[in-house]
Amino acid sequence: MTDRRVTPDPTHVTLDIPAQVTGPIADLRQSPAGPRDRQVLFGDRAAILGRMEGHSLIRAQKDGYCGWVSDAALGPVHPVTHRVTSRATHVYAEANFKSPDLMHLGFSAGLNVVAETATFVETPQGFIPRQHVRPTEARATDPATIAELFLGVPYLWGGNAHLGIDCSGLVQAACLACGIACPGDSDQQAEQLGVALPSGAALQRNDVIFWKGHVALVLDKDTLIHANAGHMLVTTEPIADALARIEMQGDGVPTGFKRLEMPT
Incomplete structure (x- = not known):
């Protein structure tokens, strides 16, 4: 089965037109009237793959994520300096x-x-x-510092912005700002981000912890930062407390620990 997030229904793919997001935030939806998958931001570039019901099927340049965006949120491409x-x-x-x-x-x-x-x-x-x-060429160098910019931002499923963000949106924002390629959802990130750590390895700043359906970024050996539905915002939390709380609420134990590969 193909993944609609990266391989949309070919019957909807009839175009290949460069475009750019012209509003502050635009929802990227499963269908023109469907639920939000992710968000794209002002200046984000995309390819329009098809059009229907006042919406465009786009592929976001930053991560290859595909979805439907209101035509009103898109315009012609301009330089991003x-x-x-x-x-x-x-x-x-x-x-x-x-x-x-x-x-x-x-x-x-x-x-x-x-x-x-x-x-x-x-x-x-x-x-x-x-x-x-x-x-644009002035990259950040510490993903955790970028993540901390979002402390207190409300949790929003599929959110990628300062008005609302989810766990994978936070990790993606932190990684992309540092020049680290990063897909949009936590399951994709678990597959594509970083290098797997061996069992029992000591954690360090900018390591990533994955659960089924959740992801967090390590601030130090004892503390993580994540957008989570438990607190309904971006917060720091002792790693031991987060592990116990997430397991107790029925979401299991971590599925993996990874170390980001920083660009040279």
């Missing part, structure tokens, strides 16, 4: 924080910066504080 590196930011009408805010954007939103001032960058959408953006 910078990305938002704060948890969230505002787009202002002028290079002045007292001017009207026109749009909110979250971490990793892709921007086309056309000019800069001492305190703002200018994009076709408006002005964004310079402190909140970095050039």
Whole structure:
């Protein structure tokens, strides 16, 4: 059986048109009126594979994930020169924080910066504080630090953004920011991320713990960070407590421990 997340129904694949997300956040759905699988963010590039009922079937460039997005959320492709590196930011009408805010954007939103001032960058959408953006080539180097940006963000099934995120969305955001290729869902991540650790190996920062249907990132030998439905937010938790709580609630013991391979 094919995986619809990466191999959509071929009867719906009739196009191959480059596109880009033009809204702050867009749901990536199983069908035009179906439930959310994941989310794509402002500036994310995609290929439109087909159209139906005011929606487009897309393949997201960042991870190959396929799903249906509202046509209103897509537009033509423009350069992405910078990305938002704060948890969230505002787009202002002028290079002045007292001017009207026109749009909110979250971490990793892709921007086309056309000019800069001492305190703002200018994009076709408006002005964004310079402190909140970095050039696309300026990768982060520590996934755990990126994950900590999301502390307190509400849990949202299929979420990938500062307004709501799930366990695999958090790990993906942390990895992609550091140049580590990372698929969208935890089962895919368990297969494709990092190198498996032997049983009983000591854990270190940026190791990844997998359960069936869940994933967490290690902050230190005693602590992890994860978006979880137990707390309904992104939180840190002692590893021993998380293992006991998750097993007690019926979700079993970890299915694997892996060590991320950092790009050189």
